[in-house]
Amino acid sequence: MTTSTDSDHLLDLLKASGARITKPRRVIVRILAEKGGQHPDAMDIFRRAVREDSRISLPTVYRTLKVLEEQGAIQRHAFSDGRSRYEPAAGEHHDHLIDMDTGDVIEFHSEKIEQLQEEIARELGYEIVHHRLELYGRKRKAGKRR
Amino acid sequence: MTTSTDSDHLLDLLKASGARITKPRRVIVRILAEKGGQHPDAMDIFRRAVREDSRISLPTVYRTLKVLEEQGAIQRHAFSDGRSRYEPAAGEHHDHLIDMDTGDVIEFHSEKIEQLQEEIARELGYEIVHHRLELYGRKRKAGKRR
DNA sequence: GAGCAGATGATAATGATTTTCAATACTGCA
DNA sequence: TGCAGTATTGAAAATCATTATCATCTGCTC
Numbered sequence: 001m002t003t004s005t006d007s008d009h010l011l012d013l014l015k016a017s018g019a020r021i022t023k024p025r026r027v028i029v030r031i032l033a034e035k036g037g038q039h040p041d042a043m044d045i046f047r048r049a050v051r052e053d054s055r056i057s058l059p060t061v062y063r064t065l066k067v068l069e070e071q072g073a074i075q076r077h078a079f080s081d082g083r084s085r086y087e088p089a090a091g092e093h094h095d096h097l098i099d100m101d102t103g104d105v106i107e108f109h110s111e112k113i114e115q116l117q118e119e120i121a122r123e124l125g126y127e128i129v130h131h132r133l134e135l136y137g138r139k140r141k142a143g144k145r146r
Numbered sequence: 147m148t149t150s151t152d153s154d155h156l157l158d159l160l161k162a163s164g165a166r167i168t169k170p171r172r173v174i175v176r177i178l179a180e181k182g183g184q185h186p187d188a189m190d191i192f193r194r195a196v197r198e199d200s201r202i203s204l205p206t207v208y209r210t211l212k213v214l215e216e217q218g219a220i221q222r223h224a225f226s227d228g229r230s231r232y233e234p235a236a237g238e239h240h241d242h243l244i245d246m247d248t249g250d251v252i253e254f255h256s257e258k259i260e261q262l263q264e265e266i267a268r269e270l271g272y273e274i275v276h277h278r279l280e281l282y283g284r285k286r287k288a289g290k291r292r
Numbered sequence: 293g294a295g296c297a298g299a300t301g302a303t304a305a306t307g308a309t310t311t312t313c314a315a316t317a318c319t320g321c322a
Numbered sequence: 323t324g325c326a327g328t329a330t331t332g333a334a335a336a337t338c339a340t341t342a343t344c345a346t347c348t349g350c351t352c
Binding site: 078097099100106108110112113116117120121122124125126127128129130131132133134135136137138139140 | 224243245246252254256258259262263266267268270271272273274275276277278279280281282283284285286
């Protein structure tokens, strides 16, 4: 149940930048647009891509991701586990809560926090260009203990 | 004007964990305790260490940093530039504002933001273990434009 | 349908960090 | 203080994620 529209949107962005729409790019973009796979890293994407077209290569995945990132079509996140993870650029900004046990990524947004950040930066004489807020935590076990 | 006390504190933590106090570790710990060098990466530390004892190796720097990190004696930060940067674990938690033009790192702390984070995590059913908040910005130019 | 710039795949290179392993040096104990 | 035994070291090679090289291929324009 892949929304072909999202995929098309990414392709449009690519085309608008003068890039050619190739078969590998179609596949990669389709994967990125899938709602299911949350925040895949390059290898995740590569593995899925190979299933659709066995001759896609890892470098092509990286190259395509880079182009898409430069176009602002997707966002790259560098969580503290070494590799980068990607997601289609959502219209609205959000931050991340990372489940330390499962690696799940939950998105959230707090206008209050955003405002406080602006305030702090202003006090320090700065203007925020972008920021990164990640919470690393564990599910609260109701009453359960170990 | 290196405070030998800070350095000693780190050595104590090392010793407490059953680690041996070796010459390379002494040097590395001393460097970390220096007030001057703000947020050095492993290579920065290595370069400085070599000046004090030319036979220290890079792997030893990494190994020592890892031990110190496990002991909670220092904190590792993975800013979005690939390599990790370290700093002695301050008694108090703080976040970072990174000057995008100069690379300077400014520390700040906001109890309000911390509380909001806790609140958000709680609502999502999580307990925060640690977090990362980085603001990337530029100095506000008062009236000046380019 | 031809031609060419841009894209691809295979492979090698890079940069940061980690591992391997034989040699060395802390530490506790005699 | 000397010494054994183990943690630690340095040198070199291995990993891991990512990027560059380069000859080949293929969208795309005419």
